[in-house]
Amino acid sequence: MSADLAIKVEGVSKLYRLGRVGTGSLKHDINRAWHRLRGKEDPFLQVGRVNDRTKRSDSDFVWALQDIDFEVKRGEVLGIIGRNGAGKSTLLKILSKITSPTKGSIHLNGKIASLLEVGTGFHPEMTGRENIFMNGAILGMRKNEIKKKFDEIVEFAGVSAYVDTPVKRYSSGMLVRLGFAVAAHLEPDILVIDEVLAVGDAEFQKKCLGRMKDISINNGRTVLFVSHNMAAVKSLCHRGLLLENGQTRYLGEVQQAVADYLLQGTYSLMQRNFGDDFRFPDFHLRSLGVSASGHDHQKAIDENDAIEINALMDISNEEHDLHMTFMLNNEYGEPLFTFSHARNNLSLKKGENKVTCLLPSGFLNTGTYYLTLSIIRNKREMIFNEKDILVFSVVEGQREIGAWLGKEPGFIRPKFEWFVY
Numbered sequence: 001m002s003a004d005l006a007i008k009v010e011g012v013s014k015l016y017r018l019g020r021v022g023t024g025s026l027k028h029d030i031n032r033a034w035h036r037l038r039g040k041e042d043p044f045l046q047v048g049r050v051n052d053r054t055k056r057s058d059s060d061f062v063w064a065l066q067d068i069d070f071e072v073k074r075g076e077v078l079g080i081i082g083r084n085g086a087g088k089s090t091l092l093k094i095l096s097k098i099t100s101p102t103k104g105s106i107h108l109n110g111k112i113a114s115l116l117e118v119g120t121g122f123h124p125e126m127t128g129r130e131n132i133f134m135n136g137a138i139l140g141m142r143k144n145e146i147k148k149k150f151d152e153i154v155e156f157a158g159v160s161a162y163v164d165t166p167v168k169r170y171s172s173g174m175l176v177r178l179g180f181a182v183a184a185h186l187e188p189d190i191l192v193i194d195e196v197l198a199v200g201d202a203e204f205q206k207k208c209l210g211r212m213k214d215i216s217i218n219n220g221r222t223v224l225f226v227s228h229n230m231a232a233v234k235s236l237c238h239r240g241l242l243l244e245n246g247q248t249r250y251l252g253e254v255q256q257a258v259a260d261y262l263l264q265g266t267y268s269l270m271q272r273n274f275g276d277d278f279r280f281p282d283f284h285l286r287s288l289g290v291s292a293s294g295h296d297h298q299k300a301i302d303e304n305d306a307i308e309i310n311a312l313m314d315i316s317n318e319e320h321d322l323h324m325t326f327m328l329n330n331e332y333g334e335p336l337f338t339f340s341h342a343r344n345n346l347s348l349k350k351g352e353n354k355v356t357c358l359l360p361s362g363f364l365n366t367g368t369y370y371l372t373l374s375i376i377r378n379k380r381e382m383i384f385n386e387k388d389i390l391v392f393s394v395v396e397g398q399r400e401i402g403a404w405l406g407k408e409p410g411f412i413r414p415k416f417e418w419f420v421y
Helices: 026-037 043-047 088-095 128-138 143-157 172-185 202-217 230-236 254-264
Strands: 005-017 061-073 077-081 103-108 112-115 190-194 222-226 239-244 247-253 271-273 283-292 307-315 322-329 335-340 351-359 367-377 381-395
Touching: 005 088, 005 222, 061 088, 061 222, 061 247, 077 088, 077 202, 077 230, 077 254, 088 103, 088 112, 088 190, 088 222, 112 172, 128 143, 128 172, 143 172, 172 190, 172 202, 190 202, 202 222, 202 230, 222 230, 230 254, 239 254, 247 254, 254 381, 283 367, 283 381, 307 322
Parallel strands: 077 222, 077 239, 112 190, 190 222
Antiparallel strands: 005 061, 005 103, 239 247, 271 283, 283 307, 307 351, 322 335, 322 367, 367 381
């Protein structure tokens, strides 16, 4: 393993049997032991199914992870993302040596500290002070080293008044604050964080993200970060690993990993080619699409993108003045606003028309939007109306560490001019 690598994962797989512990019979246990003694593969590995929790299967065996390969360099922050049940927590438990892989190998360079669940590694009857020293010892720190960091840990966690109180009386937020402070300040070579920051408040999340960035950039340590907050992932991580049904769907540039993840569960109808469906005596609507400006409809639209709406329409009768009018509805079906090129005194001409409307950068908030199209003749007669003709989502964009990483209220994010005298 190269000296510049912190983690190397090769062919890691994890097999579980649903609803049971062990194989369920002495015959199966003996069969597995006999194969293991002869250095042969577990015979039950061949019957495992892919970890798709939405589909029923005849097999009792399921691959929680299957053939996972990746490397992480020293000082790198890797974001691990995916839907619930994709295998993220299983992977981190294997990396943290809480459970062992069924197949494959893991190589770690240095000490690893994990924060996988609220209160992991804390004894409820012990005080915060006692748990700090106990966790430090587990991480391989000497007592004098822990003492030097103690005040800094308590101050970062914000639990000075409760440090001599048993942690069973701590709230979940206080537990996660103390757990993160211990893991981040006792100088592990590899820090593993699994979605626990969702418990903390906004102020603490900013402190944690700033601390993780400092750990990787200034201290050259490695961070594995699991979160469903895509703004935090994009802001903090160098690369992204996207898991789907226990398998690697994408490993590489974090922006693309997040875009692929967000498109997984998003119902979208961003591009439509209509053929002859919308051919009428006056016009033929050939296609309609919405996308991030300068990109095709395969890219997820984030909150910082300008948005293009493009239409291709043939006009066969120039006696009538035709205009396209759009209405944008939110995910609850409520109309937000209407817009039309008629307000710009632009009309459609006879023959082919390529129509583009540009919504400014940062105008729409995150959420799902539905577009209704109407064709108006001579500015007074509606001759065509198609509700929800396009459906698209706006997702979280990249923000600076220390900025608000949650969703702002409302559906639009207008940027007004301000003056201070």
